Structure formats: structure tokens, C-alpha cells
Amino acid sequence: MxxxxxxxxxxxxxxxxxxxxxxxxxxxxxxxxxxxxxxxxxxxxxxxxxxxxxxxxxxxxxxxxxxxxxxxxxxxxxxxxxxxxxxxxxxxxxxxxxxxxxxxxxxxxxxxxxxxRVKKRPTKEGKHQIFAGLLKCSTCGQGLSFARGGSSKTAGGKGGRGSFACNQSRTRGKAYCSFHYISYMDIYEIVLADIQRHAWIAREQESTFVEMVATMSQSQQKKQWGTAIKERDKLVRRGSELQTIQRKLYEDNALGKITDEQYVALSRDFTVEQAQLKERLKLLEEQLQQAESKRENTTRFLELVREYTDMKELTKPILNELIDKVVVYDAEKVDGKRIQRIDIYYRFVGLIS
Structure with a gap:
């Protein structure tokens, strides 16, 4: 096993x-x-x-x-x-x-x-794309799909000329989403350099790194925590209201104020809403628990990333162990130069600016 x-x-x-x-x-x-x-x-x-x-x-x-x-x-x-x-x-x-x-x-x-959870389509050589399931479009949230370019022997590897683009834009057209194009080489070098940088800081300046991540987490948590608490309280109140409504429906049906058909139809709608409330509350509780354990997660991330200080190349296991997702934005022209924003969300600590 x-x-x-x-x-x-x-x-x-x-x-x-x-x-x-x-x-x-x-x-x-x-x-x-x-x-x-x-x-x-x-x-x-x-x-x-x-x-x-x-x-x-x-x-x-x-x-x-x-x-x-x-x-x-x-x-x-x-x-x-x-x-x-x-x-x-x-x-x-x-x-x-x-x-x-x-x-x-x-x-x-x-x-x-x-x-x-990630569907993998191997190349003709039987290899899997190392970024499969990790790259996300900043606009629609869908994954970025890979397209070959250049030699078939190198397109999927570090030296290849393949590229990524929003899957929705690629399959349905630019009316649904913009392209979010980025080359394999660019995303490879960006992610590699970012991991190496954080690994070096974690080893050489641990206290600075912990303080930086903690400060960022606190500012993110305040907003996320407040929003989650408000939504949770609202859902709990709505849940109580639904229970009251269903009891009243049952009484009205028993007293003949509404027909059996009306009771079944209304009760079904409220039951569906209760199930949706329950699922959403479960997700909110998980978010709140994650926020509470943020400090502990920083320590776990430090232990992980320190192992990769001398890393020279990316592999699928390294990416799976360190990164949750990489959000790719559309490129822009600034002073005649192509600028593109990439947000890397690490496991345990999220986005590190």
C-alpha cells in the first residue's frame, strides 16, 4: 500500500x-x-x-x-x-x-x-506534463492546457518550445475568455527561480521569512476570517428559518391549509436548500480551521522548502509537494516591454508576495 x-x-x-x-x-x-x-x-x-x-x-x-x-x-x-x-x-x-x-x-x-484528481495525457514518449493540473487562468479559473511546438522530442521537456493557454479560450474561442498565453520555458524558469529564492531565504534568513509569511497571513486572514464568520452566521440563521418553515408547512398540511401536492413541492425545495446550506457551512468551517492553523503551516512549509535550496530542475513530485496552484494573468505592454503577472500559491502558506 x-x-x-x-x-x-x-x-x-x-x-x-x-x-x-x-x-x-x-x-x-x-x-x-x-x-x-x-x-x-x-x-x-x-x-x-x-x-x-x-x-x-x-x-x-x-x-x-x-x-x-x-x-x-x-x-x-x-x-x-x-x-x-x-x-x-x-x-x-x-x-x-x-x-x-x-x-x-x-x-x-x-x-x-x-x-x-488531475487527468493526465502522456506525450508520445509516455511522459506526463509536469505542470498538469497546476496552472490556472486568472479570469475564468479554468486550467491552462499545453500545446506542442518545435521538436516533438523536446516540446514536453525543459528545452521544448511548447506553450500554455486558457483551455476555455483555446476550445471555445476568445469570446469566452482571453488567451493567457505563456511559454513552457517562461513558466518553468519563473517557478524554478521562485522556489529557489524562497528556499534560500528559509535557510539563510529563517526568522525574516517566518515574520514575512506571518504578516502576510494575518492581513489575508483578517479579511477572509471576517467574511467567513459573517457568511457562516447568515447561513446558520437561514438554517433555523428553514426548520421553522418546514414545521409550519407540516402543520398547515396536517390542518388542511395546503394540499399534499403543495406540501411535497415546497418541502422538496426547502430540503434542497438545507442540503446546500449544510455543504457551504462545511466548507466555511474548513476555511476557518485552516486560518487557525496558519502559523503551524508556516513551520511545515519551511521544513519542506529548505530541502530544495540546491535544486537545479523541476520535477512533478517537487511541484506537487510544494505548490497548490499557479495563476497566470494576461500579458501587458508596459513601456514597450511584455509584462506578465504570475501568482504562485504554495502549500500551507498560500501566495507569498
Whole structure:
């Protein structure tokens, strides 16, 4: 299991991980249980015991049991009279934390989720674009897609002449979004230099770096914290109002003031709104918790970035470990020169000006 997570953190897709496990003759979970404990004997294909599927790998990577937690109520039966089961929404799962010894730490698990969410299209040489899933358009928020240029042997690598542009603009036209063009070489050199600079400061001027990040975080937090608190309070009030409304609807229906059809229609609308409120409140609580742990995150980022002081080139694992996203703005002409803003959001600390 640990190898599967390590391969994911290195940037391999579930499909690629499955191919690597098959090449090393690693038994699939069911084949292992059949061999060791005589289970699933009727369903295991004994001719292909190493035939890992991408879905199997993805399920393993998403399973929180490897963190030491137990998760249940993922499926349910609508009725005891029916055999089929239905999937339960994730927010309704029952999770019990720290029930056993974890196989994977929280950070590795989070990195693996980040990697497998990104759809990867390999080049003809079988390599993956190292910026896949990281570059975002500043205008519409969609990803930037890669286009080849020059030699096919070098277009995807450091020396290539490929480029990135807003995927929406590229596929639907400039009426939907502007191009946000940037060459592979430019974004590569910018990100590399930025990581090297922060790594040097973190090692040589740690106290200055911590103070700088803390000051920036405080100013960002004040605005984010205040906005989140106001929205949370508003949603809580609305949630209470909906409960009152639904009780009143039930009474009106019981007293014959509204028909059954009216009750069902209105109740359905309010139930949908309650579900949306619940989901939004969950996201707000997560934002507030993240803000509270900002100082601790600065320390974690310092520990990470210091390892890359002498880094000479970028790799997919390095980018996944250090960066959440890179926002690319449209280029502008200033005094006859092409100027382009790039915002790099680092893991744990966000944007460092």
C-alpha cells in the first residue's frame, strides 16, 4: 500500500501505477486473498492474478482506512425488501477517527488525492506534463492546457518550445475568455527561480521569512476570517428559518391549509436548500480551521522548502509537494516591454508576495 501512495505522490496516474505493479508481478487484492485465505476463489481470474485496474488503484488511494480511520455507511438499502444498494453522499458517511495504526500519514494521503484528481495525457514518449493540473487562468479559473511546438522530442521537456493557454479560450474561442498565453520555458524558469529564492531565504534568513509569511497571513486572514464568520452566521440563521418553515408547512398540511401536492413541492425545495446550506457551512468551517492553523503551516512549509535550496530542475513530485496552484494573468505592454503577472500559491502558506 505504501508503494502505491509513493507512486501517486511521484505523479503517476492510477493506470500507470497499475501497469507498474503488474510488471513487478504484485498480486491484486482479490488474488492475494484467494491465495492466502482462499477467499474470492470463484471470481478471481487465476490466469491474470497481477492484472491491476486503474479503478482498484484509485479506490485504494481514496480509502481513509489507510490513515487509521474507519468509514462506514457508504451504501444503504432503500428498503429491507430490496436487494440492491444505493450510494450514500460523502457528507453522510460515518467516520470514526484513529481506530487503528495508520499506514500512511495525512500529508502523503492529501498529496495522493491532489495527484489523482488531475487527468493526465502522456506525450508520445509516455511522459506526463509536469505542470498538469497546476496552472490556472486568472479570469475564468479554468486550467491552462499545453500545446506542442518545435521538436516533438523536446516540446514536453525543459528545452521544448511548447506553450500554455486558457483551455476555455483555446476550445471555445476568445469570446469566452482571453488567451493567457505563456511559454513552457517562461513558466518553468519563473517557478524554478521562485522556489529557489524562497528556499534560500528559509535557510539563510529563517526568522525574516517566518515574520514575512506571518504578516502576510494575518492581513489575508483578517479579511477572509471576517467574511467567513459573517457568511457562516447568515447561513446558520437561514438554517433555523428553514426548520421553522418546514414545521409550519407540516402543520398547515396536517390542518388542511395546503394540499399534499403543495406540501411535497415546497418541502422538496426547502430540503434542497438545507442540503446546500449544510455543504457551504462545511466548507466555511474548513476555511476557518485552516486560518487557525496558519502559523503551524508556516513551520511545515519551511521544513519542506529548505530541502530544495540546491535544486537545479523541476520535477512533478517537487511541484506537487510544494505548490497548490499557479495563476497566470494576461500579458501587458508596459513601456514597450511584455509584462506578465504570475501568482504562485504554495502549500500551507498560500501566495507569498
Amino acid at each position: 505504501q508503494r502505491i501512495f509513493r507512486l501517486a505522490v511521484e505523479g503517476h496516474s492510477p493506470y500507470k501505477i497499475g501497469r507498474l505493479l503488474k510488471a513487478d508481478c504484485i498480486l491484486t487484492p482479490r488474488a492475494y486473498l484467494a491465495e492466502q485465505h482462499q477467499r474470492y476463489l470463484k471470481v478471481v481470474n487465476t490466469k491474470y492474478p497481477y492484472d491491476w485496474g486503474a479503478t482498484t488503484v484509485k479506490v485504494i488511494l481514496q480509502n481513509k482506512v489507510h490513515l487509521g480511520h474507519m468509514v462506514s455507511h457508504k451504501t444503504t438499502k432503500p428498503s429491507f425488501k430490496r436487494k440492491e444498494t444505493v450510494t450514500v453522499p460523502e457528507e453522510e458517511w460515518i467516520e470514526v477517527l484513529h481506530t487503528h495504526e495508520p499506514l500512511i500519514d495525512e500529508e502523503t494521503f492529501a498529496l495522493a488525492q491532489k495527484v489523482i
